[in-house]
Amino acid sequence: MLLQGAHPMDAYGSLFSHGFGSWAGFAKTLGKATPLMLSGLAVTIGLRSGLFNIGVQGQLVSGALAAGWAGYAIHGLPIYIHLPIALLFGIAFGALVGWIAGALKAYRGIHEVITTIMINSIVLALVDYLAGHNFQEPGQTLARTSAVLPSATIPKIFGLPSGFFFAVLLSWGVWWIFQRTTSGFRLDTVGRNKNAAWYAGISVKRSVLIAMGVGGAIAGLGGAIETLGVIGRFEPTFNTGLGFDGITIALLGRANPLGVIPGAILIGGIRGASASMQFDAGVAPEIVDLILALILFCVTAPFLSKWLRSTEVGAKITSGWSN
Amino acid sequence: MSALLEITNVTKTFPGVVANENISISVSAGEIVALLGENGAGKSTLVKSVFGMVRPDSGEIRIKGELISPGDTSGAIARGVGMVHQHFQLVPVMTVTENIILGDEPKRGIFLNMKAARAEVLALSEKYGLEVDPDAFVEDLAVGTQQRIEILKALRKDVDLLILDEPTAVLTPQETDELLQVMRNLAASGVGVLFITHKLREVMAVADRVVVLRNGRVAGSTSPKETDEEGLAQLMVGRNVVLQVEKGDAKPEAATLVIRELHVNDDRKHLAVSGLNLEVRAGEIVGVAGVEGNGQRELVEAICGMRPRISGEVLVSGEATPDMHPHKVHSMGVSHIPEDREKHGLVSSYSIEDNLVLNQFDREPFAKSWIRNIGALEDNATRLVEEFDIRTPSIKTTASALSGGNKQKVVVARELSQDTRVVVAAQPTRGVDVGSIEFIHNQLIAARDAGAAVLLVSAELDEILSLADRVAVMFGGKIVAILDAKEAERGLVGRLMAGLSA
Numbered sequence: 050m051l052l053q054g055a056h057p058m059d060a061y062g063s064l065f066s067h068g069f070g071s072w073a074g075f076a077k078t079l080g081k082a083t084p085l086m087l088s089g090l091a092v093t094i095g096l097r098s099g100l101f102n103i104g105v106q107g108q109l110v111s112g113a114l115a116a117g118w119a120g121y122a123i124h125g126l127p128i129y130i131h132l133p134i135a136l137l138f139g140i141a142f143g144a145l146v147g148w149i150a151g152a153l154k155a156y157r158g159i160h161e162v163i164t165t166i167m168i169n170s171i172v173l174a175l176v177d178y179l180a181g182h183n184f185q186e187p188g189q190t191l192a193r194t195s196a197v198l199p200s201a202t203i204p205k206i207f208g209l210p211s212g213f214f215f216a217v218l219l220s221w222g223v224w225w226i227f228q229r230t231t232s233g234f235r236l237d238t239v240g241r242n243k244n245a246a247w248y249a250g251i252s253v254k255r256s257v258l259i260a261m262g263v264g265g266a267i268a269g270l271g272g273a274i275e276t277l278g279v280i281g282r283f284e285p286t287f288n289t290g291l292g293f294d295g296i297t298i299a300l301l302g303r304a305n306p307l308g309v310i311p312g313a314i315l316i317g318g319i320r321g322a323s324a325s326m327q328f329d330a331g332v333a334p335e336i337v338d339l340i341l342a343l344i345l346f347c348v349t350a351p352f353l354s355k356w357l358r359s360t361e362v363g364a365k366i367t368s369g370w371s372n
Numbered sequence: 373m374s375a376l377l378e379i380t381n382v383t384k385t386f387p388g389v390v391a392n393e394n395i396s397i398s399v400s401a402g403e404i405v406a407l408l409g410e411n412g413a414g415k416s417t418l419v420k421s422v423f424g425m426v427r428p429d430s431g432e433i434r435i436k437g438e439l440i441s442p443g444d445t446s447g448a449i450a451r452g453v454g455m456v457h458q459h460f461q462l463v464p465v466m467t468v469t470e471n472i473i474l475g476d477e478p479k480r481g482i483f484l485n486m487k488a489a490r491a492e493v494l495a496l497s498e499k500y501g502l503e504v505d506p507d508a509f510v511e512d513l514a515v516g517t518q519q520r521i522e523i524l525k526a527l528r529k530d531v532d533l534l535i536l537d538e539p540t541a542v543l544t545p546q547e548t549d550e551l552l553q554v555m556r557n558l559a560a561s562g563v564g565v566l567f568i569t570h571k572l573r574e575v576m577a578v579a580d581r582v583v584v585l586r587n588g589r590v591a592g593s594t595s596p597k598e599t600d601e602e603g604l605a606q607l608m609v610g611r612n613v614v615l616q617v618e619k620g621d622a623k624p625e626a627a628t629l630v631i632r633e634l635h636v637n638d639d640r641k642h643l644a645v646s647g648l649n650l651e652v653r654a655g656e657i658v659g660v661a662g663v664e665g666n667g668q669r670e671l672v673e674a675i676c677g678m679r680p681r682i683s684g685e686v687l688v689s690g691e692a693t694p695d696m697h698p699h700k701v702h703s704m705g706v707s708h709i710p711e712d713r714e715k716h717g718l719v720s721s722y723s724i725e726d727n728l729v730l731n732q733f734d735r736e737p738f739a740k741s742w743i744r745n746i747g748a749l750e751d752n753a754t755r756l757v758e759e760f761d762i763r764t765p766s767i768k769t770t771a772s773a774l775s776g777g778n779k780q781k782v783v784v785a786r787e788l789s790q791d792t793r794v795v796v797a798a799q800p801t802r803g804v805d806v807g808s809i810e811f812i813h814n815q816l817i818a819a820r821d822a823g824a825a826v827l828l829v830s831a832e833l834d835e836i837l838s839l840a841d842r843v844a845v846m847f848g849g850k851i852v853a854i855l856d857a858k859e860a861e862r863g864l865v866g867r868l869m870a871g872l873s874a
Binding site for chain 2: 248
């Protein structure tokens with residue numbers, strides 16, 4: 050930042066005061082943190098099950114569009130029916146996009162990193178097209194849909210986005226599932242040792258489908274909450290990078306579902322305040338990205354190297370002469 | 373004729389194990405020497421010392437009279453040593469030619485000279501009579517052909533001594549015969565061959581001399597002319613260490629485990645178990661004796677539902693067990709102590725309490741519907757740690773922190789603490805300390821006395837002879853003989869294991 054001519058302390062001060070210093074700034078941070086938390090949670094479920102789900106972006110965006118469409122195109126329903134339907138649309142489409150990658154892995158053995166990257170490209174292009182054509186707001190030149198009806202808008206609690214609280218609850222729920230239920234134990238066992246899971250009678254295929262489907266559903270929900278609670282319509286430019294920040298957050302949280310909560314608030318705060326940092330201290334938004342990358346690198350390098358070594362792919366890369 | 377390779381008093385210890393102790397071996401030019409021994413006898417360690425991949429603690433290795441410094445792989449290569457590893461070091465997406473020239477490519481200017489390379493490969497292949505298609509992609513080739521490429525790769529560097537580490541472990545019988553012919557041709561052209569194996573037939577067929585290793589020592593040195601497969605088998609397993617096990621007479625009842633006409637493939641889709649029939653009665657231990665690689669692993673995995681059966685059936689108390697459904701087979705009362713505890717038996721990053729319920733985590737009392745009962749897990753772990761003498765600081769300790777013997781006790785405790793009708797124990801004491809071996813043996817006998825049908829598969833003939841009430845000898849994917857413990861004399865079993873008729 051010094052090199053760039055800005056004063057670092059001013060920048061950090063601005064980051065803190067805008068991200069966390071005022072009620073409105075805090076609300077903005079939590080609003081930013083919500084889809085981040087859910088996409089982090091989606092990546093976490095994958096990591097715990099031995100999968101690297103980097104398709105969260107595509108899952109999230111398809112959920113965001115589906116929820117946005119349900120939010121403006123369905124008329125005449127009361128909020129307690131319309132809002133859940135719109136959210137379910139988001140969940141279903143996210144789950145479908147995740148499940149496709151899971152099915153390709155389970156039944157065709159194609160590595161999930163490859164399929165999720167491919168599916169990301171397809172979904173992002175398709176969604177952009179739909180938002181600019183079939184589902185475009187009438188008379189609009191931007192690629193965006195009509196505004197979500199009030200009956201499908203997530204209400205705020207004391208000015209804070211209520212989706213945030215739901216995301217926290219969900220993170221805790223996922224943590225509890227891994228901690229205390231047989232389903233969580235199944236996924237965890239597959240993630241730690243596929244061969245032992247097979248020996249123990251756990252279906253590895255089924256676990257892959259579940260982890261990718263549920264991960265996709267949660268990412269889709271993240272997109273839906275972003276559309277229905279924060280932005281108010283589907284507009285592709287607002288979702289850029291959310292899914293990829295989710296990977297950062299999952300790694301920050303060390304694949305612990307509770308770990309995504311502070312991780313998402315931190316990154317949400319930095320992202321939310323990046324515009325203010327630019328105004329107050331003249332820090333370019335790219336510098337904010339750089340800070341995030343540095344955080345990620347410092348915190349996750351040991352974890353990543355351990356994870357790489359413990360998975361089969363990693364073992365092939367890192368093993369040398371030994372038997 | 374002076375020796376090509378001379379190994380004198382080589383000793384190598386790894387923490388806790390003596391891999392090689394005072395080993396002396398020599399190989400002359402044009403001679404084929406077989407290094408025979410069970411798994412863990414120290415064969416691989418010895419040849420890796422010659423090739424410079426392992427640094428011996430003491431002793432000398434001379435090639436053509438020249439002392440080679442320990443741990444000097446390039447020195448060994450420069451003196452004409454070539455080695456074909458058990459696991460191939462080929463690039464599957466590259467062609468045969470590209471693989472063979474890899475690391476020392478013919479060039480023209482800064483460019484690869486593929487024409488010259490191809491010609492060189494063809495010449496090489498002609499010279500040694502090893503037929504290969506220089507333009508084929510390695511991934512499309514059969515394992516036997518891939519091995520031929522490995523051999524050519526080694527021979528390209530003017531090799532005087534060729535070391536083959538278990539070259540036939542991955543080959544079909546036909547491919548094996550071809551390889552043996554290749555070895556004869558090489559020896560005829562003056563190359564010294566040192567090859568590792570634990571298959572007696574190959575030794576008899578091709579070797580000029582045989583050196584048998586047992587527990588890191590030379591157990592004997594002989595030649596196929598002076599001995600037969602039985603003599604070799606006896607040298608391999610030894611007769612001195614007999615583990616004495618206290619046990620009463622078996623009181624067998626009706627057959628609990630019945631295997632009928634079972635056919636199973638190995639990982640490479642070759643028939644490993646071919647029409648196997650076997651019955652194990654309640655209250656007896658049937659030991660499966662056999663040289664490793666005769667289908668024992670595939671048999672065990674097929675019984676337990678972990679490997680697809682091609683045909684045949686496995687019955688438990690008269691009920692057919694499902695194919696490829698380990699969970700159901702297990703819940704029919706089949707306990708399985710797997711051969712590889714690190715791979716199948718344990719999740720090493722899980723706590724001991726989780727590992728103790730690994731394959732029953734979703735059953736009462738460890739779970740009610742889908743919620744796990746942590747209290748029941750803890751009670752179970754506390755009880756089993758005490759009962760099975762698992763030495764651990766706490767039940768929350770991860771399995772990876774335990775010693776091999778204690779890890780195995782966790783597996784044994786889990787499998788034998790259940791209500792079990794059939795116990796399938798594969799190599800239950802491999803890599804386990806002596807105290808734990810005795811304990812595990814007694815637990816297997818206790819399971820038998822409690823009325824379980826116990827199928828014991830072991831590469832240790834001593835273990836079979838001291839534990840089993842009946843000995844089933846497995847050879848070539850079939851049970852070739854079933855002997856009563858009293859008539860199972862070591863020499864007889866050894867002959868049968870080698871595929872000879874009694």
